Amino acid sequence: MKLLVRILIVFLVVNFLFMCNRTGKSETETILKGSATVVVDETLLPILEDEKMVFESTYDAKINLKPRSEAEAIQALLKDSAQIVVLARNLNSEELKFFSSAQRYPKVTPFAKxxxxxxxxxxxxxxxxxxxxxxxxxxxxxxxxxxxxxxxxxxxxxxxxxxxxxxxxxxxxxxxxxxxxxxxxxxxxxxxxxxxxxxxxxxxxxxxxxxxxxxxxxxxxxxxxxxxxxxxxxxxxxxxxxxxxxxxQLYFVNVQGYDGLGMGFASFIAGERGQRIILQSGLLPEHMPSRKIVTRKTL
CATH class of the missing domain: 3.40.190.10 (Periplasmic binding protein-like II)
Structure with missing residues (x-):
């Protein structure tokens, strides 16, 4: 009986701490609010700077871009020193296996060519x-x-x-x-x-x-x-x-594990406004932005 009580107390304490941690994150960071660091393949920095500028001017958010080589970006992701990266390739089978073994499941968003x-x-x-x-x-x-x-x-x-x-x-x-x-x-x-x-x-x-x-x-x-x-x-x-x-193909990779700014920034880039920025940059958007044609009867 004493053992059961101890197990119950430990469970309640862990659950309480977990909920506090989640609450803390939600107060400082949501999908459209707060700050986040994004490690970006240095060859892709110009387009990410454009996306960041418009995103920050629209929402109460701060994106800190860190340009790195591809190898450095991948290592930062695997070592958990970075949770959001932008790459010019998808994660390979070994990298996906690493995250799966740790019960972490990256959200990968293709956004441009x-x-x-x-x-x-x-x-x-x-x-x-x-x-x-x-x-x-x-x-x-x-x-x-x-x-x-x-x-x-x-x-x-x-x-x-x-x-x-x-x-x-x-x-x-x-x-x-x-x-x-x-x-x-x-x-x-x-x-x-x-x-x-x-x-x-x-x-x-x-x-x-x-x-x-x-x-x-x-x-x-x-x-x-x-x-x-x-x-x-x-x-x-x-x-x-x-x-x-x-x-x-270019990819936005997010392993935050919660509904944070990484999810919001990825959704923005893959959405109508973000794809239009990519189109204007000279790259090929993953989804071609729609065009509205307005006709007039008289000039």
Missing amino acids: DAIALIGNLNRKDSTIALSEVLDFMKGKSSSSFKGLVFDNPNSGTVQYMNNLAGIKNAPEKGIYSFKTNAEVLKYVAENPDMIGIIGINWIVQPSPEVQSYLKNIQVLDVQGVGKQGFYAPSQNNLAEGTYPLAR
Whole structure:
């Protein structure tokens, strides 16, 4: 009988503490109120900054964006130092298994399609490039049209994406260069005619003030897919038709485990207003915003 009483007391105390914790969260954070930190793949930072600005101007909310490489964002999620991340890929089977074993179930929201752009110096004679040539270079073969490839960060999702396409784990050291930010990639390609930069298109269509001066010396190259005919630019139309060969899906991943600001921000981005922001940014929204046509009988 004493044991039963002790078990009952422990249960009531734990339940009380749990409810207090839930109440505390609801008082400081709801889906449209409070503050939250979002770790974002650095290649996607410009579009998230646009979404954050409109979201914060509409609701009593504060979103703190932390740009990181893809590898750093994933590690932060697994180590529980981050509960909300934005990635250019979905969680893989091992990562999903990790959360399932901990009885945590990520809410994954696809919200847009992005493009990896291949950029060259404005003085480059050819405005096109074959993807097969780039992948062969990553396998250690030489190229007749460029001397090196420039990435943003050795741990970025862009590097992993290209490594997967090339079928390699690590790119060779010779001819492969990496910096810390996308801005440094733009600067280097603008100053070096024989280099090809590999960068998220969002940094081109929505340039920050620090990179605008470099863009006048850069051209975005049309890309020919492996075994395909024709060269295609990373435009919204080509992303929608599936003709541009370096397209990738973007995801909002939330493991908060309660109805917090992460859920509200994800819903906003995937909703009508957030998708319209994506459309205006040059990326392809997951759901095309509706258009209302108003007709008039007289002018």
